[in-house]
Amino acid sequence: MKVTYIVALGVLAALIVRLLMIGRRPKNYPPGPPTLPILGNIHQLATRDSHLQFEKWAREYGPVYSLMLGTKTLVVLSSDKAVKDLMDKRSGKYSHRQEMYIGQTLCSGDLRVLMMGYGPRWRAARKMIHGLLNVSAAKSYVPYQVLENKQMLYEMLVDPDHFLYHIRRYSNALTTTMVFGWRTPTYEDDKMKQLFDGFSEFAELNQTGTAALIDFFPWLRFLPDFLIPVRQKAKDLHRKEKALYLSHWLKVKEEINNGTAKPCFCEEMAAAQKAEGSFDDDQAAYVSGTLLEAGSDTTSSTLYAFVQAMLLYPEVQQKAFEEIDRVVGRDRMPTMEDDCDLPYIRACMKETLRWMPTTILGAVPHAVTHDDYYEGYLIPKNAGVMNNVWAIHMDPNRHPDPRRFDPERYVNDHQSLGDAAANPDASKRDQFTFGAGRRICPGIHVAERSLFLGMSRILWAFQIEPKVGADGKPILPDPDRLTQGFVCMPEEFPAQITPRNQAKADTVVREWHEAEKECLDPVTKQWRVSPVPSRVNGKI
Structure with a gap:
């Protein structure tokens, strides 16, 4: 009975530790704002004009930074070079x-x-x-x-x-x-x-x-x-x-x-x-x-x-x-x-x-399919990768x-x-x-x-x-x-x-x-005859 109790406490402690690790930024990830357990940086996300906050972080943490968002990671690219090096040159x-x-x-x-x-x-x-x-x-x-x-x-x-x-x-x-x-x-x-x-x-x-x-x-x-x-x-x-x-x-x-x-x-x-x-x-x-x-x-x-x-x-x-x-x-x-x-x-x-x-923030973030390294930092598999258009512009x-x-x-x-x-x-x-x-x-x-x-x-x-x-x-x-x-x-x-x-x-x-x-047809206001030829059956 005592052994079972000790095992249960150990499992519970392991679960608590694992839970508290959610939201933390591993040391080899790109830098970013301080995190809270579980939330990570969620509490710091702006509810309006979020492009301004993403730009501010870019000036503070550099052209490649990371946000820990609960169980997810978002890597933010805020320079022309980073976008070219990763989204273009490593597009696969x-x-x-x-x-x-x-x-x-x-x-x-x-x-x-x-x-x-x-x-x-x-x-x-x-x-x-x-x-x-x-x-x-x-x-x-x-x-x-x-x-x-x-x-x-x-x-x-x-x-x-x-x-x-x-x-x-x-x-x-x-x-x-x-x-x-x-x-x-x-x-x-x-x-x-x-x-x-x-x-x-x-x-x-x-x-x-x-x-x-x-x-x-x-x-x-x-x-x-x-x-x-x-x-x-x-x-x-x-x-x-x-x-x-x-x-x-x-x-x-x-x-x-x-x-x-x-x-x-x-x-x-x-x-x-x-x-x-x-x-x-x-x-x-x-x-x-x-x-x-x-x-x-x-x-x-x-x-x-x-x-x-x-x-x-x-x-x-x-x-x-x-x-x-x-x-x-x-x-x-x-x-x-x-x-x-x-x-x-x-x-x-x-x-x-x-x-x-x-x-303004690159529409929908990309995601990386495999672990990758850039400028000495790990960009982990499945991380979102944002093209921070506003900050670059x-x-x-x-x-x-x-x-x-x-x-x-x-x-x-x-x-x-x-x-x-x-x-x-x-x-x-x-x-x-x-x-x-x-x-x-x-x-x-x-x-x-x-x-x-x-x-x-x-x-x-x-x-x-x-x-x-x-x-x-x-x-x-x-x-x-x-x-x-x-x-x-x-x-x-x-x-x-x-x-x-x-x-x-x-x-x-x-x-x-x-x-x-x-x-145009006088009634429907549609093209009488299209000026663009058909694209099927090899016609173009």
């Missing part, structure tokens, strides 16, 4: 994802490509997506971008107060055309509103403390729903989101079967599904839905940030006016052929991506006076966004908003053209000035007030958007009406 090890119970299991039914682990399903989806968005394919979508851009300018002319809506419709319509073969002709589209609202809710749910705690302490997921209300919210969001994505996919699949579909990504995916049978309609719906999310949200958020920058930095706007007027003139809008001759506009695009990165050694919007930083940078991301010299990479390694955003080439056309044509046509308040003072937005979530944007703000002169206003109206008459 650094392309996985940690398990995300709320985000991937409940919100996404294990179907969302963004959060999918590095395995056969992810690689197959990535291969198809690359076919849609590679450099050569991206060039073929310029006619789509030009048309949607003309409508955006027209809407900003006739309804300037809702410029955010017009920017969102522009990015969404372009994405739906590429992915599904049909465009979104109006912002008053319930499915488009559901997309933006749903993705905002998804980002917020995954930023909640409860979602993090369930990942850090997996046993919490066995508690009943009434103790974890975020779980029911996640299930409800998945139900609505899956219905939306399935409706898009099944609609275009039916059009493909009856021969009425326009050339699009889903045409190619349907052919692959038929030939291989390796993925069902649910997975196909989420592959296309992932593209819709990424293409709609990040481009519109960046353009919105650009408008804010023009409000706050009128001297930059004036210099951009001068370059556009000198190169393009007053009688026509900029085109992609003007790209090389408008270095200051390109610099504005790059500076916007740096100054207000939408994926705000590094004063890399970008002096980093919160100032200064396109001059990039006027001599003639790289495309894709070329800059692939540059072996980490210091020559322009910005890190699109991610790194094998998880880099495949839409980078399309986004570059959408942003250049959007920014150059907005500035060709319009002057952006502050609204005046009731007190007679200009209303200026605070550039540090951002929406919350792993994809963010400036909080909504007003702006006075007016045509630079009547001739430009007339051109905006004429260009849109001519494009509308020439390209």
